[in-house]
Amino acid sequence: AQSVTQLDSHVSVSEGTPVLLRCNYSSSYSPSLFWYVQHPNKGLQLLLKYTSAATLVKGINGFEAEFKKSETSFHLTKPSAHMSDAAEYFCVVSEIDSWGKLQFGAGTQVVVTP
Amino acid sequence: DVKVTQSSRYLVKRTGEKVFLECVQDMDHENMFWYRQDPGLGLRLIYFSYDVKMKEKGDIPEGYSVSREKKERFSLILESASTNQTSMYLCASNPSRTGVTGELFFGEGSRLTVL
Numbered sequence: 001a002q003s004v005t006q007l008d009s010h011v012s013v014s015e016g017t018p019v020l021l022r023c024n025y026s027s028s029y030s031p032s033l034f035w036y037v038q039h040p041n042k043g044l045q046l047l048l049k050y051t052s053a054a055t056l057v058k059g060i061n062g063f064e065a066e067f068k069k070s071e072t073s074f075h076l077t078k079p080s081a082h083m084s085d086a087a088e089y090f091c092v093v094s095e096i097d098s099w100g101k102l103q104f105g106a107g108t109q110v111v112v113t114p
Numbered sequence: 115d116v117k118v119t120q121s122s123r124y125l126v127k128r129t130g131e132k133v134f135l136e137c138v139q140d141m142d143h144e145n146m147f148w149y150r151q152d153p154g155l156g157l158r159l160i161y162f163s164y165d166v167k168m169k170e171k172g173d174i175p176e177g178y179s180v181s182r183e184k185k186e187r188f189s190l191i192l193e194s195a196s197t198n199q200t201s202m203y204l205c206a207s208n209p210s211r212t213g214v215t216g217e218l219f220f221g222e223g224s225r226l227t228v229l
């Protein structure tokens with residue numbers, strides 16, 4: 001069975017400082033891992049995905065994530081936060097042959113202060 | 115641009131009413147999904163469909179049913195709405211039937227309040 005834990009429900013950063021959103025997963029098989037972002041009153045948008053290729057994955061808007069199998073982690077980072085990064089972020093895990101069924105984390109709300 | 119359209123952004127219904135949430139996608143995707151989003155719980159899968167007239171229960175199907183008569187349209191039905199079904203409902207679609215691509219394309223959501 002698969003599961004995902006986002007370690008922080010809220011993260012507050014100043015504009016221009018680094019962002020770190022932490023995610024740990026549990027999976028019986030080699031998982032696919034994703035980060036989605038949801039801006040206020042919008043649907044979710046894919047930021048990036050890991051599907052067993054390079055362990056460092058680059059996404060849109062300057063975000064990247066590193067897959068660490070030994071730590072069962074997939075943390076999301078960005079070197080310099082922008083005001084437009086204020087949103088909710090979801091870490092997601094999926095197992096092979098799950099027909100697109102995804103397990104979502106509880107979400108991390110990011111606040112960016114000027 | 116890919117498009118998943120949910121017909122109602124905001125609905126207010128009374129306990130016991132029948133509620134229809136409609137979702138249409140224009141990407142010819144095989145798979146369609148209904149999720150429920152609640153604060154602190156992330157997204158939970160209610161039902162999904164991998165083909166016309168086919169449906170599979172997700173993690174929380176109780177109190178819901180679905181209909182997929184055409185490939186592009188997937189409806190969520192609350193036969194008798196209850197206050198604990200007050201939530202944000204998100205529709206999504208996915209082009210893969212076998213394996214996992216992982217990228218779901220989401221609509222903007224339907225916020226349902228049941229009084």
